[in-house]
Amino acid sequence: MQPITLSLSNITFTYPTADSPLFAQANCTFPQGWTAVLGDNGIGKSTLMAIARGKLRPDSGQVSPNNLVLSYCPQDIAVRPVNLEDFAADWQPETIRIRERLGIEDDWAYRYDTLSGGERKRLQIACALILNPDVLILDEPTNHVDEPTQQAIIEVMRNYQGIGIVVSHDVTLIDATCTRCIMFERRHVNGRNLTEIITYQGNYSQATQQKHCNDRAASQRLADARKEISRLESAQSQRFAKVQQIESAKQHGERINPKDHDARNRRNLAKMTGLDAGVSRSYAQLNGRLAKVRQTGEAISTASKRYDGNIWLNIEPSSRRELIRLKSEVIPFNKQLLPEQLKDKSLTMAAQSSNVIRLNPPQDGEAPQGVKIPLISIGPRDHLAIIGPNGAGKTTLIRAMIDAAIDIPMLVIQQNTTLADTERAMTLLHGLSQADKSMVLSAYAQLNADPDRLLQGEVASPGELRKLLLCLGLVSKPQLIVMDEPTNHLDLNSKVAFARTLGSYPGALIIVSHDDWFVRQLTAANGSH
Structure with missing residues (x-):
């Protein structure tokens, strides 16, 4: 059987009340194995997953292939799985293995409303797994759960063989299960803040190392571009002054003392060698180089600035030795x-x-x-x-x-x-x-x-x-x-x-x-x- 990959190509999506797209021309792929989807709250992760599931239609772009079996486990533990009754009556060997791995008791499916948050989450995941999906999407599966439940979820994720997508902020979970990370990042390009969707190989710890290296490299490229722009602008200013000097001499005539042989020789040499035209041509070439460097600098994407200060100003600890x-x-x-x-x-x-x-x-x-x-x-x-x-x-x-x-x-x-x-x-x-x-x-x-x-x-x-x-x-x-x-x-x-x-x-x-x-x-x- 050939490995399958879920692809989202050139996805643009705009909410009806929004002035600009949430994301534009976004591309990402999800191969077999687990991929983490990361980013700030409200940046568009859940929206992209809804597009992947077919629950939202993008302005443009496509999701392919469109014949995969998708199963979704929501973040909200209050949402009862639609196939909960089927799960309660299902005693096939694979379902029994899922029950055992997640530590699900026989009566849980009959008293969903009385279960703890961690117990409900285990049932939600189990109900998603018994559908034998090609694509399994878990949205914040470890919110509100304790360490044993987290470890049980990690085990079933490791045993899943299809395309796994987890939207999560749990570093321990991501490091234990994921081999790719897709990050929604706020980037600064040419004076504007944009959202970019960037794929990194490895788990969260490895991906963040790559991200920091890329951010440092982008910042250095931008600094180098600005330094080169400054140098070229200085050279341009000098050559512009030279061009103006030559043009002024042409328009007003240059009166040379008949006895100043050096000045007469410089003028004659300029006429013979085309120096006047050379200065103008050099100035035009410099303009082209400067425009190209500016264009390069404007295209460099750097991480948007985040605050990093001390909020505890004027707060002092107690003078007591013991609180x-x-x-x-x-x-x-x-x-x-x-x-x-x-x-x-x-x-x-x-x-x-x-x-x-x-x-x-x-x-x-x-x-x-x-x-x-x-x-x-x-x-x-x-x-x-x-x-x-x-x-x-x-x-x-x-x-x-x-x-x-x-x-x-x-x-x-x-x-x-x-x-x-x-x-x-x-x-x-x-x-x-x-x-x-x-x-x-x-x-x-x-x-x-x-x-x-x-x-x-x-x-x-x-x-x-x-x-x-x-x-x-x-x-x-x-x-x-x-x-x-x-x-x-x-x-x-x-x-x-x-x-x-x-x-x-x-x-x-x-x-x-x-x-x-x-x-x-x-x-x-x-x-x-």
């Missing part, structure tokens, strides 16, 4: 239970190493009834990450820490936000003084967000709302920040900005995260803090 102290104890999930009523075999065990607390639930698979913690002490500059599977007790531990932080200026940002949270944030923003509003919007821009879209009334996405809530918190100058899953819904450039920003925060920081890459970046940054 939070929790003694070694058992914290029951049910407050009606006493710690002594719980046995170790029913507990999550918390273990701390360096800047990370890992929660390990009971080995027998039973749901834990509490979490057993060591002595935990958090100082005014400490940065701490709490990790572990869903249901292990991270929320319980966070609540205990917040309760223990008495009289500390604190900012707490929860994992799940609502439209009401967005409305309250916008009300707070518009109620600020002009100076505070400018500070908040400047910080918002440095987190890879667009303040203009916010001020124009566009509803902030969940990821953008997280950025706004963090920036609004600057006004109260918090000495402790607590964030639950800060990278959910964030694109990779925003994750980088978040890691850089939170890593440089001068106060105490506690995060809960399933994002292994983000935790490594943040704890590494704190190591040099």
